[in-house]
Amino acid sequence: MSTAGGRRRDVLAVLREADEALSIAAIAERLEVHANTVRFHLDALLEAGQVERAVVQPAKPGRPPQLFVATRAMDPAGPRAYRLLAETLVDSVARSGDPVTHASASGKAMGAQLGRPRQAAAQDEPVGQLVELLDELGFAPEAQGARIGLRHCPFLELAQVHPEVVCPVHLGLMQGAMEEWEAPVTVDKLTPFVEPDLCVAHLTGVSS
Template identity: 55%
Template sequence: MPTDATTQTSGMGPPGRRDVILQLLRASSEPRSIASVADELGVHPNTVRFHIDALARAGRVEQALGNSPGRGRPPILFRASRRMDPTGPTNYRLLASILTEYVAGRPDAAGIAAQLGRSTSAALMPSSAQGRAPSKTRAITELVELLAELGFEPEPADGPRTREIRLRHCPFQKLAEQHSEVICSVHLGLMQGALSAMRAPVTVDRLDPFVEPDLCVARLGRAPSLDRASS
């Protein structure tokens, strides 16, 4: 299965000097000085210092104070951090596929997916936008801004009479092609939840996927609370 664009490939060719330094620190039972690592590698201490500084900034290496044989400052030593590499290979697409396959097998897959989207969307909205009860125009503008941040490439809204939001990209296109019921329902729930968190007078009634090869359309309607109040 293809992996994320951010997935890094390891084991392809010899390790670089930075990797060698990290391996030496990992293999050592005690923290090591820059000078001792430089001596073992046969390079200048400044070269080792450059790479160790970069490893420390990435959280891969940490400082430790050595024992001073007399007066004065104890020597600064370094050891490998005992944690997994936060910048290492990732495969979120595999995780997304596993979760999507699981939801797709449930009896009410679309309903579950929409609820997941709604429960997540409030956390995506800035706190300043939540519960503010904006106008329809402002609510749609803020929803379009959120969708743009999430990678949907929405077209600008067409004024206060807007009845739809046109989306020119699906950030989960491969999964949507395989399980549109689940992925599109998640997207629908996200939009509904965002508008609900704003207490907007508008909602998204439905999402029509791939009405054109490069276009999905979110159809807008009155928020349910307004419908109930007017009935």
């Protein structure tokens, strides 16, 4: 018995192999399934952008049948390998002559970009805005005076292999946001893994 995902792939495969647009009845006949089954999967494929309705001129009076074709594009619902890409890029930076400087600069650029929409709010509460930003990125931050504890690393596996790249990116990200906000507070350093589940960002300029 075919699963829903498997049947959906079957419908898409029939359309990709066809030389012309097909009706629901034609697809159902080729797959030997009920038309309602085809209609159900076509709705999902249309929503995912993998299938589109064909525009045809009716050959005779009356309502023409709906015809469908496979979208000629890469499958937007296909598998992803972002971790492999991240590993490749991190390894490339690690092999450079000065990985810390390169990683820090990249982090600062990203921090400035991410911090820009928060610039107005950050004028009064830069530390609070930084904590919110870090929380959105998955760091599970905990503000503690002149320190921000980070209870989670979104790039843990990469940080364990190449801390000389990933940790400067994180530090640069925080510094870049603060610089974008022209905040009186700066992130002086990041101490990774002071505990198995804790990294600490150290702030300067925080009023007591």
